[in-house]
Amino acid sequence: MNNWLKKDLKYIWHPYTQMKDCESTPPILIERAKGMKLYDNKGNIFFDTISSWWCNVHGHNHHKIKSAIKKQLNSLDHIMFAGFTHKPAILLAEKLISITPRCLNKIFFSDNGSTAVETALKISFQYWQNIRKYEKKKFISLDYGYHGDTIGAMSVSGVDLFNEIFSSLFFSSFKVPSPYCYRCPVGKKRDACEIDCIQPLEELLREKKQEIAAIVIEPLLLAAGGMIVYPKEYLEKVAILAKKHDVHLIIDEIATGFGRTGKMFAIEYVNIQPDFLCLSKGITSGTLPLAVTLTTDEVYNTFYDDYNKKKMFYHGHTYTANPLSCAAALASLEIFEEEKTIDKIKNLIPVFHKGMEKFRSLPSIGDVRYIGMVGAIELVKDKKTKIPFTFEERIGMKVYKEGLKNGLILRPLGNIIYLYLPLCIKKNEMSAVIEKTFNIIVHLNYLKN
Numbered sequence: 001m002n003n004w005l006k007k008d009l010k011y012i013w014h015p016y017t018q019m020k021d022c023e024s025t026p027p028i029l030i031e032r033a034k035g036m037k038l039y040d041n042k043g044n045i046f047f048d049t050i051s052s053w054w055c056n057v058h059g060h061n062h063h064k065i066k067s068a069i070k071k072q073l074n075s076l077d078h079i080m081f082a083g084f085t086h087k088p089a090i091l092l093a094e095k096l097i098s099i100t101p102r103c104l105n106k107i108f109f110s111d112n113g114s115t116a117v118e119t120a121l122k123i124s125f126q127y128w129q130n131i132r133k134y135e136k137k138k139f140i141s142l143d144y145g146y147h148g149d150t151i152g153a154m155s156v157s158g159v160d161l162f163n164e165i166f167s168s169l170f171f172s173s174f175k176v177p178s179p180y181c182y183r184c185p186v187g188k189k190r191d192a193c194e195i196d197c198i199q200p201l202e203e204l205l206r207e208k209k210q211e212i213a214a215i216v217i218e219p220l221l222l223a224a225g226g227m228i229v230y231p232k233e234y235l236e237k238v239a240i241l242a243k244k245h246d247v248h249l250i251i252d253e254i255a256t257g258f259g260r261t262g263k264m265f266a267i268e269y270v271n272i273q274p275d276f277l278c279l280s281k282g283i284t285s286g287t288l289p290l291a292v293t294l295t296t297d298e299v300y301n302t303f304y305d306d307y308n309k310k311k312m313f314y315h316g317h318t319y320t321a322n323p324l325s326c327a328a329a330l331a332s333l334e335i336f337e338e339e340k341t342i343d344k345i346k347n348l349i350p351v352f353h354k355g356m357e358k359f360r361s362l363p364s365i366g367d368v369r370y371i372g373m374v375g376a377i378e379l380v381k382d383k384k385t386k387i388p389f390t391f392e393e394r395i396g397m398k399v400y401k402e403g404l405k406n407g408l409i410l411r412p413l414g415n416i417i418y419l420y421l422p423l424c425i426k427k428n429e430m431s432a433v434i435e436k437t438f439n440i441i442v443h444l445n446y447l448k449n
């Protein structure tokens with residue numbers, strides 16, 4: 001182990017990492033990155049197949065974003081966002097409002113996905129207090145949903161291996177089954193699907209709507225829950241039910257936003273008008289931390305009053321609307337227009353999906369699913385019974401290590417191996433990534449032992 005890594009392990013505690021594993025598999029020291037390639041200190045090249053935890057969009061080291069940040073740094077680095085404002089935030093707010101559903105007219109800035117969700121939860125909660133519907137205090141979410149790692153965001157996420165230990169800290173919320181088609185909660189086959197899995201939500205709302213503030217949901221892709229792609233009809237029904245029962249709809253586009261699903265936002269696949277929209281991850285194309293929570297005038301107006309501490313929104317973060325981040329986000333949105341990114345990926349997506357289909361016939365592949373630039377395979381021990389590999393078998397970890405040897409980052413979600421491709425990927429890079437991944441999975445039988 002070289003000196004840098006020795007020092008790393010001496011001083012640093014990495015996220016989502018069993019640090020003891022690092023003794024045998026130390027973190028990889030990346031020195032530079034360009035496009036979708038990462039270069040380490042030993043001369044190895046890795047394809048950034050998961051877009052640096054789903055946030056890179058236009059590729060690393062994009063000259064336009066770089067120069068926007070530099071330019072911003074020459075005039076204003078950061079100021080507090082209470083009592084002061086700045087042009088990058090104003091321009092970004094205007095731009096985001098122009099490209100999101102027309103009902104969303106107000107923006108609250110923060111600095112990461114979890115805070116964007118917490119902001120939505122708190123505003124929704126206080127909204128019902130503002131309008132004197134005091135009982136509406138609870139949230140509904142999906143059992144495979146993921147909305148962040150802070151206590152509030154965890155409270156509305158699915159309870160799993162990772163957050164179970166904290167569950168006694170969570171505020172109580174209602175969970176409904178997820179539209180997880182491969183393991184259909186009502187035992188149906190895909191072609192017989194009539195979205196019956198919505199029923200528990202329907203019943204819950206009918207019985208408890210007086211207590212419910214909002215439903216929180218990721219649109220079309222339950223990302224951290226296992227890259228579960230679900231039918232748009234489910235989302236449409238959720239939106240209709242929310243309206244019907246006078247409950248807010250909080251759409252968490254933190255993972256899906258900014259082109260990842262083939263449209264700028266996943267909600268463009270449906271015609272819905274949410275009360276809240278949370279954005280982060282891809283917003284600065286993976287350069288600087290930033291998040292926003294969009295909401296409606298209707299919600300905003302219930303807080304708008306003569307000075308009255310009960311109606312103000314007492315919430316904020318030190319780095320709210322950081323000007324450098326806002327400048328990076330603006331540059332990223334300009335790239336979408338100049339490079340016609342969404343049009344460009346329209347040609348790549350069918351090639352990608354065709355490549356993903358090749359996995360379906362392999363012995364350990366239970367399910368293949370994809371949307372836009374996201375593709376996943378679910379590994380199972382037995383295709384017929386769909387029995388999963390156990391935690392102790394660490395099959396995902398074995399694939400991950402094999403991936404690294406082949407210059408791929410196949411960081412698994414349990415037994416799910418996925419590709420979360422940056423939108424800048426070239427056709428030949430995509431073919432190489434799919435072929436390499438395929439070869440690893442074909443040889444999985446050897447890895448199992």
Ligand SMILES: *Cc1c(COP(=O)(O)O)cnc(C)c1O
Binds near residue numbers: 146148149223224
């Ligand atoms: C990653 C993620 C979050 C949390 O974002 P952080 O920036 O990691 O706090 C919330 N919601 C979804 C859907 C995410 O994928």
